[in-house]
Amino acid sequence: MKRDFLKMLLIAILPICAVSCIDNVPTVEPLPRDAVSFEYFIDQNAESKYYLDYYVDSDITFKNTSPESTQGEPTWDFGDGHIQTGDDVVHFYEKAGTYKVRLTIGDYSAEQNVMIAPIRPIVKVKVADPVCEVRKSLVTFEVELPNPKNKPATFAWTFPTDTKNAEDAEYATFTGKDINDLPAPVKFSHVGSQTVTLNVTLGDEELESTLLNVQVAYDKDVPTLYYAVQGGRIMAHKLTGGMHPADMNIASYDLGVASGQHPFNILFKDSLLYVLDAGKQFYYVDDTNGVLGDGKISVVSKDGAKVQTMITNAGQAAFDDPFYGCIDGDFLYYTNRNTGIMKVKLTDRDKVYNITEYPYFVRHNHLHYYGVGGLAYGAVSRNIAKINGVWHWSTCHTSTSTFCFMEDDILSSPVTQGEKDKLPEEGKICDGLKIGSFYYSSKHDQVVFCAMGTTANCISVCSYAEWKAMVSEGDVAKKAVKFDGKDFASNLDGNLPAVEGTGVESVGITQIAYDDMNECVYFAYRNNGKVTDRYPNTGIYCYSFKTQQITCLIEGVSAYGVAVNNNPAKLF
Numbered sequence: 001m002k003r004d005f006l007k008m009l010l011i012a013i014l015p016i017c018a019v020s021c022i023d024n025v026p027t028v029e030p031l032p033r034d035a036v037s038f039e040y041f042i043d044q045n046a047e048s049k050y051y052l053d054y055y056v057d058s059d060i061t062f063k064n065t066s067p068e069s070t071q072g073e074p075t076w077d078f079g080d081g082h083i084q085t086g087d088d089v090v091h092f093y094e095k096a097g098t099y100k101v102r103l104t105i106g107d108y109s110a111e112q113n114v115m116i117a118p119i120r121p122i123v124k125v126k127v128a129d130p131v132c133e134v135r136k137s138l139v140t141f142e143v144e145l146p147n148p149k150n151k152p153a154t155f156a157w158t159f160p161t162d163t164k165n166a167e168d169a170e171y172a173t174f175t176g177k178d179i180n181d182l183p184a185p186v187k188f189s190h191v192g193s194q195t196v197t198l199n200v201t202l203g204d205e206e207l208e209s210t211l212l213n214v215q216v217a218y219d220k221d222v223p224t225l226y227y228a229v230q231g232g233r234i235m236a237h238k239l240t241g242g243m244h245p246a247d248m249n250i251a252s253y254d255l256g257v258a259s260g261q262h263p264f265n266i267l268f269k270d271s272l273l274y275v276l277d278a279g280k281q282f283y284y285v286d287d288t289n290g291v292l293g294d295g296k297i298s299v300v301s302k303d304g305a306k307v308q309t310m311i312t313n314a315g316q317a318a319f320d321d322p323f324y325g326c327i328d329g330d331f332l333y334y335t336n337r338n339t340g341i342m343k344v345k346l347t348d349r350d351k352v353y354n355i356t357e358y359p360y361f362v363r364h365n366h367l368h369y370y371g372v373g374g375l376a377y378g379a380v381s382r383n384i385a386k387i388n389g390v391w392h393w394s395t396c397h398t399s400t401s402t403f404c405f406m407e408d409d410i411l412s413s414p415v416t417q418g419e420k421d422k423l424p425e426e427g428k429i430c431d432g433l434k435i436g437s438f439y440y441s442s443k444h445d446q447v448v449f450c451a452m453g454t455t456a457n458c459i460s461v462c463s464y465a466e467w468k469a470m471v472s473e474g475d476v477a478k479k480a481v482k483f484d485g486k487d488f489a490s491n492l493d494g495n496l497p498a499v500e501g502t503g504v505e506s507v508g509i510t511q512i513a514y515d516d517m518n519e520c521v522y523f524a525y526r527n528n529g530k531v532t533d534r535y536p537n538t539g540i541y542c543y544s545f546k547t548q549q550i551t552c553l554i555e556g557v558s559a560y561g562v563a564v565n566n567n568p569a570k571l572f
Helices: 002-024 464-469 473-478
Strands: 038-042 060-064 075-077 083-085 088-091 097-105 108-116 122-127 139-144 153-158 173-176 192-202 210-216 222-229 233-238 253-258 263-269 272-277 296-301 307-312 325-328 331-335 340-345 379-387 390-397 401-405 435-441 446-452 457-463 512-515 520-525 539-544 550-555 559-569
Touching (some): 038 097, 038 108, 060 097, 083 088, 122 210, 222 263, 222 512, 222 520, 263 325, 272 325, 331 379, 435 512, 435 520, 446 464, 457 464, 457 473, 512 559
Parallel strands (some): 263 559, 379 435
Antiparallel strands (some): 038 060, 075 083, 075 097, 122 139, 153 173, 153 192, 192 210, 222 233, 263 272, 296 307, 325 331, 331 340, 435 446, 446 457, 512 520, 520 539, 539 550
């Protein structure tokens, strides 16, 4: 009896469930469509193999895809003065640009932007050797030219000075009568970025010139200098030590990477460049809201092929932008403008600076120098480096010294005033002297440094012991090394060369980099030309520990940070 009751109950429930399921199925309705719509494309069956690109002269098919309910004759306005009618039409553009295409049917219309690219040749370089070596490697060229209308074309090639063919004959120019008429294989006589120019005449029109930089290597393994051009790019330069032939020019390589606004330092390690850009506001600015920061640290491969952001300070406090730095072990240490030193893992990428993830490595008030040893808040940071295991931190403005300390000297909590009997044992160097950049060569036991005093505004060289014992600008001046009788002065009063910033916030010489093979250091100097009779010209300069003289490596280039890859190579 119980079993029969359950059967009857089930039979009664099933229709209810069926009805319920049917009632819960949503009604499918077609989505509303625009009254007018269209698409466009290049005919993939056309003879041109460039159908994926909307070039000048390319036949573009425009197809009306409006619903059948939209009545009327389709009228096309291509935005270049041409009108057509019909469902499917073909049109080409005679000039590059962005055009607004409008399809009108009756009272309705739709618009789309069509971008038309200019026709430019595509040039490929082929080198049989692993690198293009100066005066040895034969280089060949191939050209592709988008030419939808198959117009007649001529190709005029111009090669750098002293380019030779396989028989060592001068090869300055070549004119090809068609795309298959190519120049002979060539050899380049000079090192650096060698620019090949190709001018193409297509029909009656001369196209924009194509400039091709061929990176030509030296024929011996030597170090490479990197420098950050003011308002320009990161450049590289082979350091031959003057041993290259007299008729061979050593030009710089353009890595094609923007240097930033104020790239004060470049650091090199393990085939990577770390570019420290202080951004626009490297001097005092009233950043009450803490939003004017725009500095960052970029990571660039040694050949410029890859660029990444390590850490950025964009949109935050300007005084937290990265200024000067160094690499020690697996970390990059950098100073901000006036509060301390930060620490970042070399492997960090795409980070945004914040005090939680990146607490201070050391802050002014985390050393017993604070308040009693000359260190104070507002001290404008200059250089930082580790010498013989000891940190050296140069500052100016509210404190003017180079402060030395060990990591054990860093306090776990801030102090309002340090204790004299607990000052770091290493003490201070150049107390009261404004030291900009410095480099210590343990091999020669010499310090090369930039002084920024009123009576000692120069590049000086001395032993570490002499550096530590300096107490006056007179001591600094005695060790000054001149170029052609002229001092490398920083802009302390606003009237001297290198006019970016004044006084303690003068930019001056921002970095000194060591070349182990040639036993010398390099630095960049900028002169605005007001008093060229007293100061050297703008350029990259070299101090040799062997000759104890300064020479100009690259004249005329205005740069900030410099770094040396001391792993010898023919190219990078």
